[in-house]
Amino acid sequence: MQARVDSKRFGPWALITGASSGIGREFAHQIAASKINVVLVARRQALLETLGSELSRKFGVQHRVIVSDLSKEGFVDELANATADLDIGLVISNAGSANPGRFTNKDREELGMTLRLSALAHAELALHFGRKLTKRGSGGLLFVGAMGADTGAPFMAHDGGAKAYVQSLGLALHEEFKPKGVYVTVLPPGPTATPTLAKFGFDPKTMPMKPLDAAQVASEGLRGLSTNRPIVIPGRMNRIMRALLPSSLTRSMLAKMFEKMPAISKPSPQ
Numbered sequence: 345m346q347a348r349v350d351s352k353r354f355g356p357w358a359l360i361t362g363a364s365s366g367i368g369r370e371f372a373h374q375i376a377a378s379k380i381n382v383v384l385v386a387r388r389q390a391l392l393e394t395l396g397s398e399l400s401r402k403f404g405v406q407h408r409v410i411v412s413d414l415s416k417e418g419f420v421d422e423l424a425n426a427t428a429d430l431d432i433g434l435v436i437s438n439a440g441s442a443n444p445g446r447f448t449n450k451d452r453e454e455l456g457m458t459l460r461l462s463a464l465a466h467a468e469l470a471l472h473f474g475r476k477l478t479k480r481g482s483g484g485l486l487f488v489g490a491m492g493a494d495t496g497a498p499f500m501a502h503d504g505g506a507k508a509y510v511q512s513l514g515l516a517l518h519e520e521f522k523p524k525g526v527y528v529t530v531l532p533p534g535p536t537a538t539p540t541l542a543k544f545g546f547d548p549k550t551m552p553m554k555p556l557d558a559a560q561v562a563s564e565g566l567r568g569l570s571t572n573r574p575i576v577i578p579g580r581m582n583r584i585m586r587a588l589l590p591s592s593l594t595r596s597m598l599a600k601m602f603e604k605m606p607a608i609s610k611p612s613p614q
């Protein structure tokens with residue numbers, strides 16, 4: 345499943361964070377297939393270089409690799425310098441990680457890192473590129489959140505809280521940037537077949553509900569952005585569940601499911 349992205353509105357360059365794997369990698373593919381040049385950002389340089397060469401060869405686009413840890417202070421200045429000469433019309437703020445576990449097992453270092461990567465980095469990208477895009481009067485920003493984060497995710501309490509911030513930020517900027525001609529969409533995926541699932545101890549083959557393909561998630565996000573929808577929950581079943589199940593029930597179901605996982609059932613440090 346592939347979305348076509350309007351290169352006049354969103355080109356000539358797009359920047360994708362977390363492009364080395366999973367959903368971000370799929371975004372890069374579909375954007376490059378739409379003849380938009382790509383800036384690929386993540387920490388694993390070799391994966392980014394290989395992807396960039398493949399996209400240039402396959403779709404005839406230019407690429408630029410930026411190795412950056414988005415949880416580190418000052419990352420946005422490096423990104424700003426490395427892209428100062430490019431006309432970026434599309435920013436996909438996707439990088440993130442999942443750290444399932446009992447809240448009382450977390451340490452303060454992890455709490456800070458998660459907030460910097462999964463909340464502050466989105467805001468810093470939105471500030472830098474939002475200024476440029478609104479001045480330019482066209483383009484788009486897509487924020488990847490997480491389904492259910494806004495209603496509380498047991499055993500993902502802190503990650504969910506950070507993603508709830510991303511959703512709120514994106515929805516607010518959707519309205520703020522609309523009169524400036526800049527489209528903003530939040531994409532909160534449910535379970536998606538990427539390396540993230542292994543961190544939960546899930547085997548996609550034995551899950552009660554089949555996880556979505558990363559390509560479908562990216563494609564639904566890009567289609568939503570193309571018509572400036574404020575939020576797109578990818579996957580029909582996810583949308584149905586979201587509409588029908590009360591959030592209290594979803595929370596207790598999630599708690600029961602996660603509690604059985606080995607990573608979660610270990611005792612808290614004293």
Ligand SMILES: NC(=O)c1ccc[n+]([C@@H]2O[C@H](COP(=O)([O-])OP(=O)(O)OC[C@H]3O[C@@H](n4cnc5c(N)ncnc54)[C@H](OP(=O)(O)O)[C@@H]3O)[C@@H](O)[C@H]2O)c1
Pocket residue numbers: 361362363364365366367368385386387388389412413414415438439440441442461488489490491532533534535536537538539540541
């Ligand atoms: N898969 C799911 O079921 C699911 C569900 C809900 C939400 N999401 C969200 O979807 C987004 C993409 O996740 P995914 O499932 O595609 O996972 P993934 O395959 O593990 O990809 C995560 C990407 O983020 C990058 N990243 C992680 N930490 C980073 C850091 N400190 N600095 C820079 N880049 C970093 C990784 O690159 P490097 O390791 O090379 O840095 C990688 O490219 C995330 O925001 C995630 O929270 C996923």
